[in-house]
Amino acid sequence: MKTATSQIRPAMVLGVMACLTFAAGTVPLTSSAQDNRTIATGSNIPLSADAPNEYVVKPGDTLWDISKIYLRDPWYWPEIWYLNPQVANPHLIYPGDVLKLIYIDGQPRLTVAERGGDGSQRLQPQVRREPLSRAITAVPYDVIAGFASRPVLLDKDQVEKAPYVVALRGDHMIGATGNEIYAKGIGDAAAEARYSIIHVDGKLRDPENNDVLGYTGIYVGAGPVAATGDPAKLILTETSREALQGDKLFPEVTDVKDDFVPHAPTSDVQATVIAVREATVMGQYQLIALNRGSSAGLEPGHILAVLERGEVVRDKYKKGGLGAAGNATLKSGSKVQLPDERIGLVMIFSTTPRMSYALVMESQKEIRQGDSARNP
Template sequence: MRKYSRSLYGFDRGAGPTWRLAACAALIATLLGACASAPSPVVSVTAAPSAATDSPSASDASAATAMVMPPPRAPGNAALLRPDAPLRYTVQRGDTLWSLANRFLLDPWQWPEIWIVNDQVRNPHLIYPGDVLSLIEVDGRPQLTLAGDLERLSPQIRELPLEAAIPTIPIDAIRDFLRGPRLVTADELKTAPYLLSFVDAHLIGGEGALIYVRRLPPVEPWTYAVVRSGQAYKDPDDGSILGYEALPIGEAVVREPGDPATALLSQTYREALVGDHLLPVEPDAFQADFYPHAPTQPVGGRIIAAFDGISQISQFQIVAINRGSQQGLEPGHVLQILQAGARVADPYGKTKVQLPDQPAGQLMVFKTTPRLSYALVMSVTRPAHLLDRVEAPRARLN
């Protein structure tokens, strides 16, 4: 009798026609199992191709890049992807963490929900121009990672300067503010050095003018910021003074210590006046090494001031809110702006009805003090104004 080798499913073909029925049953069961466990239309993590494997063609790579991932169906508070979120994206110069998050997510502040932390770098949120971001699926949830992380066989070190990384927010939008007003307390103003008089007989002074200064300490620093006391920041909730705006006037360099000391106005942005204060110069460097994320506790603050002094709030405008580090705020916190609801007359009653507040946009905190924070308005969907409320953002429902 002719002998046959054992088949794929382990049945001996030499046993007669019975093996055919058993093999067919096993094949049908396998196909049904494969259909039941078919993956959803989301890219999954796969092993990197080996050197012996043929690499995909350029047309295949282009087609993969053009594909989009549908919104996830994961229950709970899973981050919702944009319908047009790309599977791969190459980071460009001019991108920010916020713009990248907005490219993939309906709610950009949920960035930490999909970003895979790379433990090989000190700050896992640093992304550089030229990096390729890949959208994948891990345990049924969408995740975003650097494309190289999927193929790394050993730890690698990136030798790029920190300032080469993309910022979280557009630095150009806050550069003028960083040279602009600062928050000071009443005690700081009471003890700060001040402009006593001009060496020459002037009522006002500009760049190059010599001035006399009182209360100047006899030790460093030798360069001071010249400021003028501006508006008081008042908390609308309890009426307390959070601090005072210190308007920038210029800079002064100490020539001769003493009481009074002599200093030179090295640069000015507006005319210096007798009574202006001198404060230590704040560093120009601004490290936007934070990332967008939502507060983990209630905020319940209000917009109390706008950098350019207008009442209506627009995109990329800088605002001050009456909550700070004492209330748990930190750089990178994203807050939702709520437009105050109006009071309208009830056509079938004698009283007015308070309408609910409406979402008006989002802002991101970039600088905090104990009781006050500065934030950049990232988006506006309806008119927003001073005294509008801010709170932790709410996730969209699936």
């Protein structure tokens, strides 16, 4: 899976903004928040009515969590974060840090008042990308890493370039746990490196022109490289369905970029949901794919609102009649398109030129293929 390319560290939030570049000691800071935390204070930043004056960052917090504590609309985070030049690594937020809500020239700003974390983290003995600190991220690292290591929505280029199962040892037609398979295209993968096997299934098409943008994938199983080369030999140590010739391989441990922050797109976005991870009710951190990508200006961290298309109903009362009363039929009356209804928020975490992957952050009802995604 292609990974996000944003180089913004968690909570760096657009440090180039002029409003965040005050030098220490040149701007008077007030240590307490104003009582009326609404847009009516003269600020364009929609603070939560119960935003606390101080908040101690907890292990497991995400940037989205903290944004929701202080903002009615979390994508305004870049507007409120204040880079305190007196604090080491002011771009990052760690568990134990004390955040304080202050006002500068009447505008609410959130800053690190006291460092509580040491900014260090012992790396785990795994071949995986780990943050070099315990700095919080926009969403849990394991959520994105899980989608990357077992991809179920695949872009077209990703599928075409991925290694694949060329044969199964012992004249097997299908593979199961304990079987050995041969894969082409792995390259110089190290012995014992683990790969997920994904069966490529249905096509993901752009509803506007019917172009194939990608494919759905079905997780087959996983296993380590037993013998390097091309083809390489792998042993299936787990399977959830049969492995077949042509199935694709993806590294089980993937370099995942998670250093982005929630923010609204700067240009108008008109996208369509072309796939969901599962045909079930959507919950937080479930995956969707959109038919817009980096060529449309989307980038990791962008927040979009998802809208359910309004129903088409019959207006049987336009002429002042009694509608269904009398001889009216179900098909009588002109058609009326009801307005689209907002049903959730999603955050982009990875893009290709023509497609994006997003995580559901909030949803009021099931998000379906064909729903639209717009600026929040």
